[in-house]
Ligand SMILES: [Zn+2]
C-alpha cells in the first residue's frame with residue numbers, strides 16, 4: 081500500500097501531527113487529487129481550538145485546495161490526469177433539490193473538506209469529480225487554492241447583498257476574505273467602498289486594491305465617518321469577523337434600505353431592536369454560509385482575466401512540515417498577513 085504525509089488534528093488544542101497514512105483510492109465518480117496548494121484559514125484555528133467542532137478524529141485539516149488530477153475513478157468524464165483543478169469544499173449529494181438549483185451549500189448531506197472528511201493538508205485527497213473546477217495557467221496553484229474560500233466566500237456574500245451600481249459598501253475585517261471582498265465589491269459596481277480594520281497595514285492594502293476610504297475604529301469616530309462618507313449610512317455592510325460588537329457595528333452603519341451580510345461566525349446573542357434596527361429604516365440582515373458550485377466559474381473567470389488582482393493574496397508559501405508554524409503565525413495575526421498557503425513540490 082502506497083503512503084503519503086498528512087497533517088492531522090488528533091485532539092483539540094494540540095498541534096497538528098505529521099503522520100504517514102495510506103493514499104486514498106478514488107471510487108466511482110471520484111478523483112484522486114495530488115495536492116499542490118492548501119490555504120490556512122482562520123476556521124482551521126477554530127477546529128484546532130475546539131470552537132468549531134470537527135466530526136471525526138483524527139482528521140486531516142485543510143479546505144482551500146488546488147492540485148492536479150492524479151487519477152480518475154470509474155465513470156469520470158471531462159477530467160484527465162494532470163488537469164489543474166481547484167475544489168469546491170463541500171462534498172454534497174449532487175441530486176437533491178438544493179444541489180440541482182445551485183444552492184449546494186444547503187444540501188443536507190454536505191460534508192466539508194478538512195472538517196467532516198479528510199482535507200488538503202496532505203499530499204493527496206479523494207473527492208467527487210464534480211467538486212473540481214479547471215483553471216488556466218495564468219492562475220498559480222496557491223492563488224487557485226484561495227479562490228475556493230478566501231474569494232468564493234466573500235463573492236457569495238456580496239452576491240447575497242444584491243449590490244447595485246454605485247452602492248456604498250462597508251467591509252468590516254480586512255483579512256484573507258476582506259481583501260478580496262473589497263475587490264469583488266468594486267467589480268460588482270460599488271461606488272464608495274469603505275474598508276474597516278484595526279491594522280493600518282491592512283487598510284493600506286485595501287486602498288491598493290480598490291477601497292475608496294478606510295476607517296480605523298481605534299482612531300476614527302465610526303458613526304461620524306460613515307455618515308460623511310455615505311450620506312447617512314451605507315447601502316451594504318459585510319461583516320467578516322464574527323464578534324457581537326462588529327456585527328452590531330455593521331447593522332448600525334447601514335442607512336435607509338441598507339443590507340447587512342453576516343459572514344463571520346458568531347454563536348453569541350447580539351441584541352436587536354426590531355423597530356429601530358429594522359423597521360424604521362427598512363433594513364435587511366442576511367446570513368451567508370460558505371459558497372456554491374455556481375460561484376466557481378465566475379470567480380475563476382475574474383481571476384484568469386486579472387479583474388481580480390491576486391498578487392497580494394499569498395503572503396507566504398510554506399512546506400507541509402511547517403504547518404504548525406503557519407497556524408501559529410495566523411493566530412498571532414502577523415502584520416500584513418493575508419494568507420499563508422501550504423505548497424507541495
Ligand atoms: Zn475557510
Ligand SMILES: [Zn+2]
Pocket residue numbers: 172173174175176177178179187188189
Ligand atoms: Zn444535495
